[in-house]
Amino acid sequence: THVDVLKTGNSVSATGDKNRVVGYAALAFYADEASDSSGLSLEDKRLLFDIVQDTLNQFVNDGKxxxxxxxxxxxxxxxxxxxxxxxxxRLRGCIGRIVAAEPLYTSARDMAIAAASEDHRFAPVRPDELKDIEVEISVLSQPRDVSGAGEIVLGRHGVILGQGGRQGVFLPQVADETGWSKEEFLSELCSQKADLPRDCWQDPQTRIQVFTADVFAEKDLQ
Structure with missing residues (x-):
């Protein structure tokens, strides 16, 4: 179970009586989702990381x-x-698949190539850059629909948002990296990623899904 503290306070602000004080808190309890865990062992993660590293080395250096x-x-x-x-x-490339039909190990290889060569925000990674490249892998749970922003837990949930054929996604770690509030997070997702109005997350016609991610880098595999 995951718990968020929404608000805390006491009775002084309402009564002014400091001799008899009652404290209160508003808490939100979230049941753990069955699909949270990728089920990957440390050895699985090491294998997946090695696949990505070997892919980058071969593709960037030799085009293979x-x-x-x-x-x-x-x-x-x-x-x-x-x-x-x-x-x-600094970000150098990020590409992924929200839902995959292929085995995880082949998706890891394909997304490594895409991150190094197909992210339109950056030029392709050059061989001389490889020594400075740090890799982070995010393995996603199956997305599920939510009724609104109230069900989203920043830092825990990645969010997929879509309407009218347009869609955007933020990984869970984006919230921690940016320090955005939930409103900022969702507004940026609407405008940056989905190319929709900034308040589209408040539109009942917008589909909102959440997922969790098993995120790891080389330092996590020691």
Whole structure:
């Protein structure tokens, strides 16, 4: 169970009586979602990380696509995945699949190539940059629909938002990295990612889905 503290206070503000004080708190309780965990072991994550690193080295240096075959149960799951590349603590590329039909290990390879070469915000990664590239992998749970912003827990949920054929997604870690409030987070998602009005998240016609992510980088695999 996940608990958020929404508001705290006491009776002094209402009565002015400091001799008899009653404290109160508003809490929101969220049941743990069954699909939160990717089920990946530490060894699975190391294998997935190695696939991404080997893919980047082969593709960026030689233009070759890494040929990988695995038979581990968890890496054969069809799960959404994002590969994020950073250099000197700045974003260098991020591409992913929210829902995948292929095994996780092949999606990891394909998203590594896409992050290095197909993110329209950046030029393709050059061989001389590889030594400075840091990789972060996010393995996603299955998305589920929510009725509104009240069900979204910042820092825990990634959010998919769509309307009229347009769609945008923010990973859970975006909230922590930016320090945005929930309103800012959703407004930026509407405008930046979905190319919709900033208040589209308040429109009943907008579909909102949430997911969780198992996020790891090399430092987490020691």
């Amino acid at each position: 696509i890494f040929d990988v075959h695995l038979s581990t149960e968890h890496l054969n799951q069809s799960l959404g995945i994002f590969v994020t590349l950073k250099a000197h603590d």
